[in-house]
Amino acid sequence: MEGQRMTGTSGPIPADEGPGIIAAEPVRSEVTRQAVAVAVACAICMGFGFAPIFFGTFPQFLEPVSRQFQWSAAIFPQAMLISGVTGALSGPLVGRLIDKLGVRKVLLPGLVAWAATLVAMSFLNGSLVMLYVVSALMGPLAATCGPVGLAKVVSSWFDRSRGVALSAILGGSVAIFTALMLVVARALIIEIGWRETYLVLAGSIVLIALPVSYFLLREAPHSVSPSMAMMPGSAVEGVKPTAAFTSRAFWTVMLSSTLVCASCSGVVSHFVPWSAERAVSPGIATFALTLYSLVGPFAALIAGAAADRLRRPGMLAIVFMVPLIGFLAMLTSQDWAVIIGLTMMGAGFAAVAGLLPFFTSRYFGLANASTIFGVAIGLTTLSLGIGPVLLGVLRDKWGAYAPGSPIVVGALILGAVLAASFPPYPRSNGGETSP
Template sequence: MTDTPPAPGAMTQADIAEWRGGWRTVLGAGIGMGSGVALYLYVASIFIEPISAEFGWSRGDLALGGMISFMSGAVTLPLIGRYIDRIGFRPVAIVGSIGLASVYTLTALQPGLYAAYLALMIAGGIFGGGASSIAYTRPVIAAFAGQRGLALGLATAGTSIAAMIAPPLLAYMIGEYGWRVGFFTLAGLTGIIGMPLALLLIGRAREAHASASDEIDTHAPRVADVSFRDAIRTRRFWLLIAAIACINIPGSGVLGQLAPLVSDTGLSDGAVAIVMSIYAAGLLIGRLVTGFALDRFPAPWVGAITTLVPAIGIGLLMWPAPSFALAAIAVAMIGAQQGAETDLFAYFISRSFGIKNFSSIYGVIAMAGALSTAVALISFGKIHDATGSYDIALTIGAVLFCLGAVAFGLIGRKPTKAAMAAPVS
């Protein structure tokens, strides 16, 4: 009697063994990402009014601090990635989380000096990189091979869950006890609860140098790790740079202007709030569905399809006087792609270039994504100011999403030439 081969897409015994040994790593990474710098990104706007009222700073003053923080974090990501590759993710996550918690604490204690606020924002951007997905995806990709896509999807879902839970919690703390207690709460969530619990769950998860391969099945040919220098010489690396820029400019531009953009369609304030919640749900669904699909279908096609979906969403959003249902579907489609982003790039980088230099390569690609986000945050608002509508910005965004889909489609499934040429250890 012969063993019946598993059905296509079904879990094998090796897959089950991966989950048996790695579910704690996924849970820990999700908690780490959800309580790291992503947590602040979801609640930052809640602090604007109370801080502005106490110190007399304008919203533009506070936005400048946020932009400086974002840029300082972006340019340090390659360095953080390099340190992760050299010393492991744990020391970087510990320093990043404690540093970020310290920034929150000092912000709560600061007397209202704008220069001090800007300095703290710069420090927050730098430390935040160590408390982000660049650190916590590392143990996940090291612990999973056949189920790597789904594992990444579940781990990055931690930020989506944080986006649902944190805003009402922080709004309550600020409303009852003031914005300073809100920052103390963030410090506790990041440095006292989140990071220690994440590392406890991850335990001594291996950081072995897994083989690089674009094939989904376990019979894929083994491909060696690729050095950082060789990686940046490949076409695939630059296609990933192009893809993340084409995704982040429209995705971040829409997110940064989401409330006024949806409001301009004629929906009520209550409907706009619900649509924004649907965006958060789209993030979660996008992460889970993309992770599941990456383990079962050709990754370039998964990337291309998930990047075409928000282009359709933008088209629906530009529909004259869209109904609530149409606007909700459109925003969910855009949110789903933004949720898929971390899954896609962590998966492609690990499958294309291996794990030994994963964080260094990821850091450079993430920096490109962060810089393109900064461009989006400025340009979408400026285009609206100049034209009186978001139509031109949305049209450009739809075109960029399509170009991003093309970039994914051009990546191909075969391992990079650099990986094929490198010796297998």
């Protein structure tokens, strides 16, 4: 038994046994030069992914694209819904390919394919068929170079500080790049038009994200070192996908996360017309949207640090309550409340999105991490598409956004309640981790 503990082959050990072993063999720092380089590469790759480039800039494209083709408020948001559906359906396959072939063999060609879908978006001609086809291709192609593989790379290099690392890279970097792309897209659309802006965004993926990923991004030589294996709550062996997908932990985490993400995506995607309806000036609306993204890195880091230290995941329910408080403040229609409220929604969204890979790796381990997280991120992406479409449909039905507010509030309340009921993290049982 002692030999098993020292080699780390038996999985995580109870917390009360940990100190003696850690004292016998000091744990080396995870923050090495190579680990930092890989983390930076992952952050840049995430920054040029689906969330910042397409979803993040969507509020700026919604009005000019819809106006040019005379589409209703619910038409163009269907692009996010369709890409979310296809991304969700392809998530398990993408994850399986990454687990089988390795991250680089899937991610590098995926970056080129993802950029090609943005080029195709620039050729939209008002045909709904073309919109649907391009959107359907965008989901799975963007997934090949997104958080499904990057979460596994980050988790392979960081264990004790995994919550901070995942939140900073998968949540914080997305928030920073979203804020940047939001401003860049707005300026480019005004200067050169929305079609050319999509071409510029596609070119930035090939010229920046692709070479950085090629030279710097790679998995750790050993996914979990012996010293990391001795950390309490570190799932080494991993759970089989079928067991994960039938567990209470998986569906509680997914339902709470998708409810929050769908609500935030719906509100922020329609925020420009929503704010105009409530007599909020365009300048205030743009400032609030910028803060929505900028606050993300700080919120993600705080949530990640809390996740690393809290042994009871249900205590993180406070993170899931932040968007609810923010949206309630926005309903007052006061300029200062709208700014603070949308900022809180941005903080909550970034924190929840950043915690999702942490939860999946802690509950189910790394052996099948990409397969399990592929399904999780697919469902989350699907929720990001459902939110804007649902809010657009409600707006078209009632002629205003206000009647749909109780639905948003209800979804956010349910998400926070589910988060409070998260089950404890698993302990090893004879070397096998179970949810």
